[in-house]
Amino acid sequence: MNRDHLYLRLAVDLAILTVRDGVLNVLAIERAKPPFQDQAALPGGFLREGEDLVQAAWRELREETALDGETLHLEQLGIFGAPDRDPRGRVVSVAYLALAPNLPVPTAGSDASAAQWRPVADVTGCLAFDHDEILAVALERARSRLEFTTLATAFCDKEFTMGDLREVYQVVWGEPVDPRNFSRKVLNTEGFVEPSGGRRAQDTGRPAALYRRGPAARLNPPILRHGTDRSSLPTP
Template sequence: MTRTEFSVTVDLVLLTIRQAALQVMLVRRGIPPHQDRWALPGGFVLGDEDLGDAAARELREETGLDPRDGHFEQLATYGRPGRDPRGRVVTVAYLALLPDLPTPVAGSDAAGAAWRPVDEVRGELAFDHDQILADGVERARSKLEYTPLATAFCPPEFTVADLRAVYETVWRTRLDPRNFHRKVTSADGFVESAGGTVIRDRGRPAQLFRRGPATTLHPPLLREPSRPAE
């Protein structure tokens, strides 16, 4: 059996909600291969680095963001031969769910960095990053059913309507406001009162909440067939 030499990289699927759309952080590659094309942030793992440390370093270097700004988890590993023209490269992808943040700062090997709507970039990314992005979006959609991670897209204090907007944007569907409010407030430890209100639509006060202690939702908020979001 011939031993195959390979390199390891990390790629980052960074999702946020901006301008009522699910958006992904992308960098425009400043060097070959795929120079000038948009790609997920990432890079090679150094010899003395753990995978998680490499992902956190790449996040800071290429975007100016910090993994502590939101939820951060390992997504999947991709190792198809030929996925990188530089040689045999296996990448470990990480998923981050982040509140709306300022425009990022591109790193030294990137020509630019920007938040881009997920629906506008499918099919145009470098390497196999379209597949990695699709997997990251589906992971986020699934996790919103069984965990309170939708709150990672929200500020520390939010209304139920704010939270509903997250679900509608990520799931690309419309949800009944009363039914959603009932489900959110009845799920054990999902949200808890922040002790205040805020004036929203039509001048009506809305109660403010913050994330509760739950790590899983009981009962879960399952996706249901509904009217597609515009």
């Protein structure tokens, strides 16, 4: 009986998000080689023998952008395996989401001719392979995680103001957040943030109180976006 021979390769791709100058940015490379030469893509590459997935993600990030992935919040996003996602053959990708504040300007290397932070709005619809789909899933994961977890603090420095934290929500969600309601919800959520005891001078008004991330991992109650279907929320 004849059987088709399936040669499958495993890859990793990274959707790395940060807030720069009040805009949500994603790390993008410009591919130096075919396929999709000169087109923007997410950093990533093939798994090597003896390498686990996270190690491969760290290595590819280091080789393509010179950034240290071991310092990032990194979580597995999903598996992408459409048969035609890579014109070179059958390639299944394990995608990761990473979030961090104030990351340095990347340096291109490996099979990337350029690497840079780019506003998400500028690259959406323009990425190689199925990276637009990966980025869309990454964005929704990040937005949802801000509703139910304390992940927003991963976008902030070690010390931050309530305004800094609120800006993260506004930028990632893409919608305004009422300052007073937001502050009340954050401060009434045990373990979300803790006062650091410091203050930061502002252009106008009194110096703003500084906070640091607290020990909590989940938000109870959640901080929800406008339009979130509350009927789908888990019962307390």
